[in-house]
Amino acid sequence: MDLDMAQVRAFVRTAEELHFGRAAGTLALSQQALSKRIARLESLLGTSLFQRGGNGVRLTDAGRLFLTPARQAMAADAAVAAVAGTDRPLRVDVWGHLYAPMRTLAQVAGRAGELVLGHGRDLPSVTAALLRGDIDAAFGRAHPPLPAGLSHRLIRLEPVDAALSADHPLAAETALRPDQLRDSVLWAPGALDRLDFLHRFADRFGIRQTATSVNLGLAHFLAEVAQEPRRFSLLPADVPRPEVPGLRSVPLVDPTPLYAWSLLRRTGNGHPGLHDLAAACAEEAGRSRWLEYDPAHD
Known part of the structure; x- marks a missing residue:
């Protein structure tokens, strides 16, 4: 059976969140699109994976059995991407949308190779996506505690x-x-x-x-x-x-007060676009004086 990894990813995220709306948000999907992916997967498997009712969403017995191998399939998919995916676009997510992170990223995107952009909900959802290997880098305001396995680089003080x-x-x-x-x-x-x-x-x-x-x-x-x-x-x-x-x-x-923008990545991710993106950010920071800081006034 050939599994569609987008459907598997939709299932795993919903199993983790136990909420269709939140799961859809972490995948930058509409709730309707997420539901369709899970419905197609259930049809392919010939069984229901979730119980949907007034008390929320719960895994069925089949869903609980499927969760561990689904995660293993995602890990295998990420491993293949790590070995053979150096030509794929760099997957970058952002958070802190009210403060318009895209305007900063847009100033460096053209020098960092091909990018695929997501729209994370907040810092916890984006860091979780980094650790799972769903994305390669993330841009926004980082603050402690950050999960182990992530590296952090200050890009801009605004x-x-x-x-x-x-x-x-x-x-x-x-x-x-x-x-x-x-x-x-x-x-x-x-x-x-x-x-x-x-x-x-x-x-x-x-x-x-x-x-x-x-x-x-x-x-x-x-x-x-x-x-x-x-x-x-x-x-x-x-x-x-x-x-x-x-x-x-x-x-x-x-x-x-200075609002601090940072670039996050997962330790050990070898995508060459990460180096290009970090270099483009450093170049623009020098040109546009993004990292100026005067402790007497700031």
Whole structure:
């Protein structure tokens, strides 16, 4: 029986997540596409692999039996790719989409050979994909603890602005110290304990009041900031701003927070495109002064 590895991968990811939506997200698929892959695999095997019901998703007895050999098949597929796949494109994923990681990657992509891009949900899902061998490299903000088996390289340090309502009491300032925002409400696109940069900023500068939203894209998020005079959030200075009435961006100084972008890879991955990508990032960092850091001000 010839197995379609895309179907096997869809099964294994769903078995690990026990949630079709989350599994689809880690594979950069729609939930419908994921369900179709699993349905085709079940048809080929002649048995159901999952029980679907009001209490969620569970493996059937056949699904539990199939999981270990399915993982072994994926490992064998990754081994073949490692030996014979030097001509295949480099698979690169990103996370931290609200801060537009693609704009940085786009500046080096043309010098790094052929790339295939994914769209990971967050740092844990992307690091898991790296460790499984589903992708070769990842780009975004990394923070400890990182799993063993991954290497990390700092690529860019980007100054951060405060985005706030035009009716905010500090909106007329030409620059702000971070501690001037301590009586404002930090608006976050998700739970603060999952957003390490915002969490650290709040702790460091005594921001006591926070509130969370749902990440429905940058324009929607900034419109929510503009609606309330006491709200603010943080954006890298170079992120293109959508047209949002009633919104101001003010540089932060004394100190200027820097958002750190990094390149992650799995230790031992020998794809030649990894060297080309790292070299292109280093070249652009020197040209565009991406890694400038002044400890007296930053």
